[in-house]
Amino acid sequence: MDQLIQILVDGLGRGSIYALLALGIAVIFGVMHLLNFAHGALITVSGYVAYWAFISGLSWYVIAPLVVLAAVATSLAVEQVAFRWVRGASDFTLLLTSFGVHFIVEAIFLMYVSASVKNFNRPGWISNTFSVGSASIEVFDAVVIGVTLVTLVLTAALLQRTMFGLSLRAAAEDFDTARLMGVKSDRVIRGAFALSGVLAGVAAIFWLMRAGQTTPGAGVTPMLKGVLAALIGGLGSLRGAVLGGFVLGVAEVALRSRLPDNIASLTDGVVFVLIALLFIFRPQGLISVSHAERV
């Protein structure tokens, strides 16, 4: 029982970060039908901003908002420089464009910083634990889950209660019709990238706190987890993306604690195989979004 609670909390903590990443990816998929392989670039840029802030002697309380700002700025910049030129292009083109952006960001850091690992200190409280009954819970997990829930509630409010949210949901439903109804496509797309940046920024704070380091290729893993979580949840569904993130996090932690020692290091591989099985039996993901083809 205690072990179960521990796995659950640990998994939800991990899953929170995935959920934020996946939601950011789903928001952009909604308005542009772009599966953004460059989403990890936001984490990479944030990582270096955190590193520079850290060596300038700033504390995590200052670094955190800087990280979010950096992610938003990068997200908007990438939209301006790359994605706006391929709006409405085929899925094939969109996928490869984001793949190209991912590599260019990586190469820029390779060129102008270095390929070596840049370390920074994690906050002191990160490995503290507290007890609930006899289960010991990491403070970090509790903080991550708490902040993520607040972020998700605020995002939901933004999407449900504001004009921008309504336009974004309308655009996600049917972009062309939304445009005919007077939704400003430019504004919605830029808003979606900004929102996606905020979500990635919050995720980046926790990702970096846990990692304590960054490299030019640091964005690959968070990108992959986010993309997989979005796919598990059902591409195009915002709720599905969040759900997919939590499912992926809990599955990883549960597997890591359950698998025999000699294959525990292959957890990620096993998770991928499970995801493949999910797709064989439920190709549309957990929450299906119908994209009926008109004939």
Place this chain on the structure above:
Amino acid sequence: MLKGSDLIRDPARDVGFPLGAAAVQFGVLVLGGLVYTAIVGGSAERLVTAMMIDAIMVIGIQIYVGNTGVLSFGHIGFGAIAGYAFAVLAIAPQRKGTVIRNAPWGLDEVQLHPALAVGVALVVALIAAAIVGVGLARSGTKSGSVSATVITLALLFVTHEIAINWTDLTGGDRAGLSFSIGATLDSRIPVYLTLFGAIVVARLFAQSRSGRLAKAAREDNLAARAMGVNPQVQQMIALLISVAVVTLAASLRVYEIGNITPKFFFFQYTLLTLVMLIVGGRNGVTGALVGVVVITAGRELTRKLASDGYEVFGVGLDGAPADWIFREGLSDIFLGGAMLGFMVFRPNGLLDDWELDEWFRRRFGAKAEAQPGPLSEIEAPEPLQLEVADVTVQFGGFRALSGASVVADNSEIVGLIGPNGAGKTTLLNVVTGLVQPTEGSVKLGSVDLTNAASHELARNGLVRTFQNLRLFSSLTVRENVEVASRVAAAHRVKRRRPDVDSLIAEAGLWEHRNRRARELDYGNSRRLELARAAAMSPSFLLLDEPTSGMSDAESAEMIEQVRHMAATVGAGVLVIDHDLNFITGISDRIYVLDQGRMIAVGSPDSIQADPLVRAAYLGSGPED
């Protein structure tokens, strides 16, 4: 069963010219390599060999990506599987002892001849490909599928994870399998032979029955299924052939470098090979080869610039600006930039689907083709009845059809009219398997086809056209018709199969036969769709608003064309339209559908006189 003449329609076009062109392409690559080596010196030899191996890899990827239109990040993952299988099997036991002492299944004791090791690697990689292929098929993969791309990306990561963590087998991240099996690749002959083979295989596949059907599904998945193509089978065939070529490339790459580590077959190499494919043009083999050369040259140049900087030009580019550009990482920027630039400005690459052999054929092989004469009509086809009984279709809370029935003989033309939203297209979708009926049945003769898959229905002779035109737009007019004719050759065996060129001539498209379908005007597109459907030797032609968007004169002409095509292949016709003049002009009998129910059936005259029909049809909404 398929006869030889059905597998290879045109020996010169499908085999002769591709072989000749492959020899030329191969010769140019080899000669270019020799000349470059002669100029630059021995150091260039490795670069040239590496380029040849990259070319094999890129062609392997092109076979899948080009013909199916599915973007795969996973082929380098298959390369990793093959590369490790090859390395583990081909390394001498005493070398393995230092790296993988505890290899499972006693593999540390095994050493195979390199050629045999490649064979085993091939089997292992093909098994992996078959498993992934089933997953891709299950997830409904089609051209541009986003989820398919993510699945292939996941495969790349799984293989990388395994390569890093299964240290007993792979030696893990750092060691790399040191490779010494007497010698590393000491001759370029195997590389050359494989390269030539890869070019030939890729072109022959593209021209083959399977390649053409895969390309049709790439252009329009739904229309391909409606023409009896099962896209998933063709995608699987393309995947297996493509992975076989990738396996050879991966083994050669390992052999040539002399060792393998997890990062050999990961993101960086995926980017490199994809950029090569994209820049040249993913839809063609010639494009892929050009991309390999261009990107290899560009990368080599940027590398030299990065390491030697301004010295390359020998002029005074000294100082800060040059330092900021010519530094390590420049070649990565070049690759990423090439990818982005081409996606924005030229997504189909330098050459798109231009092929050398097709150019040769146009240039040297063109003989005057005589326009074929008219096709004779079949007087009395064997009687067959299409019976749609009590079909109900429920979409959530909306009932699109309630208990609608239609009976049609293959000797007659049956019209189906009704106002917008009456359920006409839904009925046609039920008959062609695009919509599953909630209740009711579809029978052709004595065969129950309710709930059959779209391509099964088409193979049984229920062949449709589409209201909003679904041609295979980048294929030529002739290729469009040929796809249907090839399916008919396999599945409509007992039927008379009209000649492709004669059908094109009958449709008035003879002079356009070598143009791409997307270049046709509206009326010609409609006529091509009809000819393509007729080439399936259907039992019933199901036409969804064949005159929409046509002028009155063109509509009148269409009536004659539909009658003649149907009689030529001995098919009955079920035609939907809301143009009352067209329907009464063409039909022997007419059904009237209103709000999902059949409200009348009868001859054109009686339908026009029926007060109920007039009220429902003319009263319930304006025509558009």
